[in-house]
Amino acid sequence: MAVAEIIPPSRFETSRRLFLKRGFGSPGSLAISVIVFVVLGWIAWSFLDWAVLRAVWRQENVEACGQGGACWAVIDARHRLILFGTYPFGEHWRSALAALAIIATVVLSCLPAMWQARRLAALWVLGFASYYLLMEGSLLGLPQVTTDGWGGLSLTLFLFAAVVLLGMPMGLGLALMRRSEMPVVRWFAMGLIDTIRSLPLVTTLFTAAVVVPLFLPSWLEGDKIWRVIIAFALFFACYQAEVFRGGFQAIPKGQVEAGKALGLGYWSILGRIVLPQVFRHALPSTINMVVVTFKETAIVTIIGFFDILASGKTAFGTAEWAPYYIEVYLFVAAIYWVFIFSLGQYGEYLKRRMTLSER
């Protein structure tokens, strides 16, 4: 009998009570609640009314557009341009598959089963390679499409995957150089990291696209897109190096000394003792960096790449569709939002899980 009485109320019960008390407990807080919910409700309702209830959905009904509702007909008509850019029309299935390959790679790397440096590396190389083979096509015996023809969401995903794939080892290298006992190596890494971090990304990319070729012999120049990807990867690496540095600092010195006492060399200590823990510690911040990188890819539109932002602009760039720019921008924003929000929430979840397991 007595036992039943001291069972605490369930968690849900507690939070419900707290919610009611804090939100509606006093006249003041009640008033605030009412105001906030009325305002939010009004915004949500007007949006719903515009975007769903009064919207025109199909391309065939375009004449009905412009009467107070959203004109999603523009998306119906132009979504392939937004998603795939100027990629040859008949080959769009390749672009779609390639984009799916990158998305699958990102989703798979979120599974704890994949969290080993070797598996992750293999997964990303595989995902990236299948993207490239599908898009470029000549190695699979499909009609060749050079990088100039890539565009839209597929190009955004390509830039993102290439930057992360190249930037990750570069970042680790820079972090190791920064921890080096040799002063010159350390200064070099510090100088590079601080400089790149102080420059706006768009100037770095602009320099890579426009200025760098003047400094390179012609056999090293390569395609503009690769120069930009490498510069972007360097930018990623300089931030990621700081993330790794945080991970290194979390490892007690004793472990390295224990390794030395066992007679292990620098590389075995690094590979078997230090790095696995560094990766673990750095994981939440790394995911954060990956999210930021995905967001920052939008900047390439300034230096003339046909990414999803540029293809979105083209989608409403004709007289017929020009009035419906809001619909197109919302569509593009929603795509970005879904990617970034879900990755970000996953990062938050991991962070919570790891703090819990460390208690």
Next chain:
Amino acid sequence: MSKFLAAGAIVAASLAAPQMAAAQSETVKQIEERGTLLCSGHNGSYFGFVEVNDNNEWKGLDIDLCRALTTAILGDPTKNQIVPLSWAQRFPALQSGDVDVIIKATGWTMGRDTEQGLQFSLPYFFGGAQLMAHGDLGVTEASGLAGGTICVEAGTTIERLVANYLNTENIEHNMVSYESAAELRSAYLANRCDAFAAWGPFLAVLRATEIDNPDAHVILDDQLSAEPIAAAMRQGDENFVDVVNWMLAALLIAEEEGVTSENVEEMAATPPNPRVARLLGAEPGIGERLGMRDSWAREMIAAVGNFGEIYDRNLGKDSPYKLERGLNNLWSHGGVLYAPILD
């Protein structure tokens, strides 16, 4: 380092073989090795000159000239690659070798010719900068724009022409310039600016096709200037300039002589006069002296047509824009285009 070696090798080679009559252009050699010609495109559409059609393919006057050049050099109009570039990026891209030639509505200026390491071909188009204003302002000439806002594309010659003109005329104004044509167009249509400064032909095209109601916009009477539009190339390869110049010349000569993409094979088989015979390679000379095939002009005309056909298809009577030839007609038809003499 390797460039020094390469440069040294070129110098040595040219010293060793001074008697060679037709020195082949260095750029042409690179294009042949690569198998593609790298041409300038646009970041978006520049109507009539560089645009992307519904099937995501490039088209326009400048694109056709690029195809003509590709056919002349490589014998196949599809072997070109169009590199999308903004106005600001076109010269750095040329200097860095991202493109082989700029055919992109580019005006011939002294600064570009002397300081930027460029050289220009014969002008292939003459266009004057003009202003287009919203009709509801009731303005017919630039002086009516006093106090207004004018939009223009950043980094172009137009930008300077307009600033200069309005300053000379003492018309007080605000100027907003954009990096991309798409942004500029939507800003004007959204009434961010009272007037839109651009090339006359471009404005006419825009007014005729891209705007729901053409009468709601007026192209003002003021002629800000006329610029000669030419292809731009890197300095240091004179032979390549020759190739581009004679490519343009061949298109004009073909139009003068009535050689079209339809009748070019008959004409080549039975040339009506010695000039056509030389042009189409029935009589040798046109190829060898440029270090190219004698048949290049014939193949080129078969692929893209003569200059008149190119104009009509992209800007003139066969296009949605229906622009008059005006200045851009042959000299014999009241225009200013003429070809050098093919001897």
Next chain:
Amino acid sequence: MQAALVVVTLLAVWGAVSNAQYNLTRLNMTSGFGFLERGTGWNYSFSLVERSINDSYAYTLFIGLLNTLFVGFICIVTTTIFGFLIGTMRDVRHPALRFAASVYVQIFRNIPLILQAIFLYAILIHMGGPRQAVSLGDVAFLSGRGAMLPGLNVSPTVAVALLLASLALGVALILARPVFWRGLALWAGGSLGLALAVALVLRPEGESLLSLPELQGLRFTGGISVPIELFALIAAITLYGSAYVAEIVRGGLAQVPRGLVEAGQALGLSRAAIWSRIKVPMALRSIIPPLGNQWIFMMKATTIGIAIGFSDLFYITVNAISQSGQTLELIAMLMLTFLAINYSIALFTNWLNARLQLKEH
């Protein structure tokens, strides 16, 4: 290993320089800084000081720098204020406020800044010309061209001087280390008073203290005209940046030990007093370092102005490159300038942080 790195770096630099020299001569491009004295011949959307198309490249680049610093400074102030507001809302116990604040953060933090800027700009310019302007009590107007606000009747140069004076006052106050809130009040009051006094003295003969915008022909005259590009850029950076600052502030407030808050409650302090006297001052120590990084981000973010036609330093540099062709010189100048600006901000925040640390007793 070290020697190898030095040798490889030197070789790479030497190779790059010699290649650049070779390329410049091969392409017959002029190098050097002589072009800086030549007139530009083009115009652009915004400048704080007088400008004309005859200005030299050097002066035009200087205007670009001023514009970048100006936008950056305004964004830093607005973002910090807004961020503290939203961050505090996320920290309070009221569920509705928390909910509203987190909706805000999740929307604006998860969409790329450049997309937000272009989107916002597109919406703003569709508001119509000056004749369709939205009037706010006939003293302020908002149209697709920009915001027209009532302003003090002083010349732009005086206005810039006043801004600088306000900045100097802020720094002096931080040096003097008054109580945080008193310092803030002194700064705001002092800046406003100074501006009013200067305007009283310097206004043109016989004109009123305030200058109000008025529709004349194609545009408004009088008052402060904020071009729509400037307005959109500041609004976009503020919306995006304050979502980040809010997270920083929330994190800082959450780290304040509960005991301190409970001590305040025991002393009978009101919630507002606990927030302003205990939580914020304590939280500042952990807020300032990431906030400084955010400020540097703001400065760098001004470069997206180019996408909406705002003449910031990057825009002016890119335009100067395409008009003059002096690519290497201009890019080098741009990079050095950004290094200098951001290094100064880093120094400032380090110093601020040192100032705000609790004194060791």
